[in-house]
Amino acid sequence: MPTTKVNLETTDLNNYRYDMSRCIKCKGCYWVEHTYMPGVKFSVRCPSNYWNDFDSYGAFGKMRIGTGLVEGKLNWTPTLLEVVYADPLCGACDVGCKRNLDLEIELSLEAMRVKAVQDGAGPMPAHKRIAENIAATHNLFGAPHADRRKWVTSDIRIAEKADVLYFAGCTASYTNHEIAQATGKILNAVKTPFMLMPDEWCCGNTLQSVGMLEEARELAKRNIEAVKSTGARRVLLSCAEGYRMWKVEYPKLLNIATSDLPFEVIHLVEFADEALKRGDLKLTRPVNTRLTYHDSCSISRLADPWTPWSGERGWMGTVSPPLKRRRGTQGLYAQPRNVIGAIPGVEFIEMIRTRENAFCCGAGRGTKEAFPTLASSSAKHRLEEVKEIGAEVLVSACPWCKNNFAQAVKEDGNGVKVMDFSELILASLDA
Template identity: 30%
Template sequence: MAEKTIRLRIFRYDPDLDDSPHYETYEVPYVEKMRVLDALNYIHEFYDGSLAYRWVCRASQCGSCTVMINGKPAPACKTEIPVGTTEITIEPLRFFPVIKDLVVDLEKGYRRFLTLRPYTERASKPKRPEIIMPEDIEPIKELRSCIECWACVSICPVIAEIWNEYAGPISMRKLAELSLDKRDILDRVSIALVEGMYHCTTCKNCWAVCPQEIKIPEKAVEKLRAMAMQKGLAPLPPHKVAIASIRNYWNPWTVPRGQRVRWAKDFNLPTKSETMFFAGCSPSLLRSNLSVNVVRIFRALGEEIGYLGKEERCCSSPLLRVGEIELFKEMAKANIESMKKAGAKRIVVTCAGCYKAWKEDYREWFGDYGIDVYHISEILGNAIRNGRLTLKYSPANDMTVTYHDPCHLGRAGGIFDPPRKVLKSIPGIKFVEMSRIRENSACCGSGGGVKTARPNLAAMIGSRRLEMVRETGAEAIISCCPWCEQNLEDSIKWGGFPDWKVKDLVDLVVAALVVGE
């Protein structure tokens, strides 16, 4: 039997000798459960002793061996090479100068990190060993597990654009840890504010690559923002307007409450049903065709769907993201209570932000409230698979499309396959993928309150995503989040990109809708 092998395409560059970087490919013996570091060590020992890379502990405790593996930062010692893999690409961490090959100079990062005084500052030196109670450790336990591998920095969409203005996820994590440490006397929240705390899009890319799975957006950034609110240091002026609007109008854009239900005026939807549609602010006010099309889909399926109408409030995800906790809790509780009164057993949403709020955030704050939550892409995927929904060719769908994974639906919610399966089932659609997809998908730039307070930053991040669209040759960008779609459209104009169509998945489905027998 022939020996199994795997090819490693490795970035090579010695600034003292080479004019430019290049890649070299090595073929090494493969065994099951082999780690990337094992392959690098084999190359170094048997093929090329000049290959430069870092490693120390081999146990994912020091972070020194972290490199880009197929475009995603990860510790080489922890990353198994899956069975069936034929080739992987290994590159140095992004955003740092290359010393040689896979070894980067982390000085820029550490210098920035050290300006934060990343250690416990005390009023006086303790005279005896301190007793720290378990309840004091619990809030910072997850945050202090960081191994400083710098993976989070190398994947951060904000760092890619304005590292000079944003200290990055590793620093926000440390500032949150110290702010929750009762021994520390510095005002870490003010430092976080100066270091760009409100630049974070809460895209969860940092969490997705963290070897310790630290939830930096929720446990660090949003915690710091909430503490800033409590101290009267926040919100930012545009966020203040949005918060007041949500309090008074139940939406972020000071639109009168009555306009929220205009899209539903021709449907005569029941206000009580076991299946309830939570339309949300964007699908009600900015892209109301989405809400209309969701109802059309359910009627094509022969299913009743209810709608709260004037009782529907903002899901309050924007409040939680910017640190307005009390109003978030008030609005979220009211939404849950309204759905319970409506007799809901399942809620269907079409907005990624609403999905994360109902599916994850509400349960994080209030526990299991006894109602299932589905994104419309899940409903569509199941209906097509079960033969309850068939789709026909429509000239409107005769195009090449690519799919953008919304951060709060994909990484946060784990919804990757349903939208793709639906797209592939639509006649006329030619589906192509971008270079970064699924768990490693690039952020569009709109989340975390960034589009509201820093629209230019949102457009910068969105433009970087659009460069990936350009590489595919697609004519249209499809997504499952109206806020992503809005920012991608704005970024197309801001960056002078081709006039790509930006559409929601439900729009394509309705154009091709035929009810199954």
């Protein structure tokens, strides 16, 4: 029986020819499983296809487009670029598809963007501007590099040397000081010394997400070496996208496993859960509200660790050696819920679509910058769900989610209060 050599490199769309061509158009990537679905109102999982009903925008359409691209039957056009990039790469289709079929949908979508860049068609103009900003100022916004640590106030103690290194990331460093400050204060409160990178640069999330892998790889190498030189054992993030970048994409870009990184990558939700279990995190101040939690894609279904794989595909698509699929089952689902459940006064209520079925806020991975109406449509749809369950506060653990939801609340005036996980914890700390 003839076999084909194959690996998981997204630099060659041919690696996903089989996956893309075997889509059966069952739309398991679009509908939330009926067993979780109380009705039709919140039954979809794809922000891209929710924004534009045309089939091309669903994963089932994109798999056919990817097949056309790899077979040389399609040329890049402005519409084709929109279909490929108007998509937060949220991974909901991937976990939905893998309930029935072992097809690598998320990686196929990423490889299509890499091909767009290789062919000189992508990314979108907004992404090119971000890439220029990062090259010039080491941050997404093109803000002065010298301002990166402006979030550090005199009441936050930062160590010269510590086991934990807090990587604030571009958003918390420039546009969301409140998240970096709350994170610093939580670390201080539980008496965990932490340091910062001597010279923090962007993590490269947007570059990786839009297919600019060469540029993202350079940042991965630089940032890993910079952390290594500090001797840190743990890199802590308060940004979900940054967490995914360090934990999953850096190893993917460097063809190593997450376990090969010379340090552990953790998110604040994990750290807080550990500190709570040790008895160091004392959540004593009541937060009297009815509250729900939004699973940010990059710390949930996109957070399974990375392991390189190469092998052969043979009869009926079987692969050898066996491939341990990433199914979104190793995300940080329990940790934030444990911590929130320990806050006195909180009445916690789940949304209809939770954990790996959560509906993405629509902002991440270059989407809000290039397709703000998509980001807005996703956030508003998610906020309808928040209203439906009667929650007053929406908590997420990513500045991208917070900002996108906050803008949607402002536009719709629906009265929901949007908070980051770090702010919620800070509000319940002992005075």
